[in-house]
Amino acid sequence: MTITNQQIEKILAGSQTFSNLGFCMLVMHLRMKYAGNPSPVILVECAEEVRKFLNKTTVSMDADFATIQRL
Amino acid sequence: MLMTFEEASKLIMDNKTLHIAGTEALLKKLPKGKWIGGSTEYFMAKEGGKVSGEHLFVTEFSYEGSIKTYAASEIESVAADAFDSGFSIVVVPFDSAVHIKYAQNAAGFKDMFLKNIVGWISGVNLGIPGQTPIAVDGTAASAYSDKAVALHLKVPGDKTVSVNIVNIFAQNEFSPVITFEEEGFSATKCLIDGKETVLADYIAQNKIDTKLPLVGDYAGNGINISFKSVENGVVNFYAPVFRGIQYRIAKNIENYEKEFNSKLSEIKETNAAFSCNCILNFLYGELEGKKIDAFSGPITFGEIAYQLVNQTLVYVTVS
Numbered sequence: 338m339t340i341t342n343q344q345i346e347k348i349l350a351g352s353q354t355f356s357n358l359g360f361c362m363l364v365m366h367l368r369m370k371y372a373g374n375p376s377p378v379i380l381v382e383c384a385e386e387v388r389k390f391l392n393k394t395t396v397s398m399d400a401d402f403a404t405i406q407r408l
Numbered sequence: 409m410l411m412t413f414e415e416a417s418k419l420i421m422d423n424k425t426l427h428i429a430g431t432e433a434l435l436k437k438l439p440k441g442k443w444i445g446g447s448t449e450y451f452m453a454k455e456g457g458k459v460s461g462e463h464l465f466v467t468e469f470s471y472e473g474s475i476k477t478y479a480a481s482e483i484e485s486v487a488a489d490a491f492d493s494g495f496s497i498v499v500v501p502f503d504s505a506v507h508i509k510y511a512q513n514a515a516g517f518k519d520m521f522l523k524n525i526v527g528w529i530s531g532v533n534l535g536i537p538g539q540t541p542i543a544v545d546g547t548a549a550s551a552y553s554d555k556a557v558a559l560h561l562k563v564p565g566d567k568t569v570s571v572n573i574v575n576i577f578a579q580n581e582f583s584p585v586i587t588f589e590e591e592g593f594s595a596t597k598c599l600i601d602g603k604e605t606v607l608a609d610y611i612a613q614n615k616i617d618t619k620l621p622l623v624g625d626y627a628g629n630g631i632n633i634s635f636k637s638v639e640n641g642v643v644n645f646y647a648p649v650f651r652g653i654q655y656r657i658a659k660n661i662e663n664y665e666k667e668f669n670s671k672l673s674e675i676k677e678t679n680a681a682f683s684c685n686c687i688l689n690f691l692y693g694e695l696e697g698k699k700i701d702a703f704s705g706p707i708t709f710g711e712i713a714y715q716l717v718n719q720t721l722v723y724v725t726v727s
Contacts, residue, residue, distance in 0.1 A: 354628025366515040
């Protein structure tokens with residue numbers, strides 16, 4: 338799945354909910370990090386972490402992918 | 409499964425890869441081998457909740473594994489050390505520096521959400537003084553009160569590993585939103601619907617049942633923080649509260665056993681490779697002698713599903 342920086346910024350600055358436990362915890366960790374310093378550098382770091390997770394995970398993420406695609 | 413000291417010893421001598429939960433005294437007498445252990449006398453056995461100083465809860469794994477110990481200064485590499493394909497079980501002694509470091513920082517550890525990390529906080533029999541929560545590295549027959557021990561298991565790449573929780577609690581929508589400006593295992597002040605408030609006063613004035621946890625909203629997943637005590641105006645928790653998380657008091661639970669089994673009926677076909685459940689669920693739910701379908705394992709003093717969670721059943725599946 339391709340995910341844009343714009344979508345990731347919406348995840349970080351938004352309040353969307355997700356299903357996968359690890360993804361939810363990662364999103365909250367990154368939301369707190371980004372809220373502390375909402376800079377382009379931190380956005381790129383957060384985007385890299387989200388992409389790593391989505392590329393790595395083998396568990397079902399269909400519902401969460403659908404949520405992201407709607408952003 | 410729950411077994412005797414002799415049965416557990418035989419499995420170790422047969423060179424099995426094992427996770428063992430039991431009393432400090434029994435764990436320290438087990439022979440060297442490919443096992444890790446943690447102290448507790450509380451178990452959810454197939455036949456129901458049980459307190460025993462004479463049995464050990466043993467989980468056997470058919471996967472290749474490695475065992476490593478972590479001091480507080482080393483715990484940040486626990487996920488990075490885990491296999492890319494697999495899962496790790498981490499046992500952390502209650503109230504140790506490594507417990508606090510893990511609880512406060514796990515989300516920021518390298519690769520934390522890229523690996524499958526579960527585990528538990530070891531404890532004691534609450535009615536017997538003088539015990540020490542320990543984690544054991546069976547390869548060296550070394551018991552630690554100040555180090556965590558991890559069993560890193562490698563699962564074939566064509567398998568899917570999944571870390572899950574069963575949380576019978578949900579946010580009470582009638583509770584105000586509670587947030588914290590300062591992170592940690594205790595709090596004096598908080599924001600109640602944005603207004604600075606002394607949390608202990610809020611609890612007393614509103615007759616909050618502190619057997620119910622705070623439930624944090626983690627992007628749609630409820631993560632519990634259990635109340636430990638309220639002393640001299642300070643509220644102590646079994647896990648740290650974090651800035652940026654919106655907490656509410658949990659909805660009341662009428663019947664723990666019924667609520668657990670109702671939740672578990674949705675996943676009754678699940679074959680967990682490992683699971684553990686919280687001592688507070690065991691005590692508050694009076695689960696001794698009561699059966700929680702499908703999931704057996706140690707009853708613990710904190711659970712790990714990536715991060716430290718409370719009043720939660722944690723399990724991992726391999727399919």
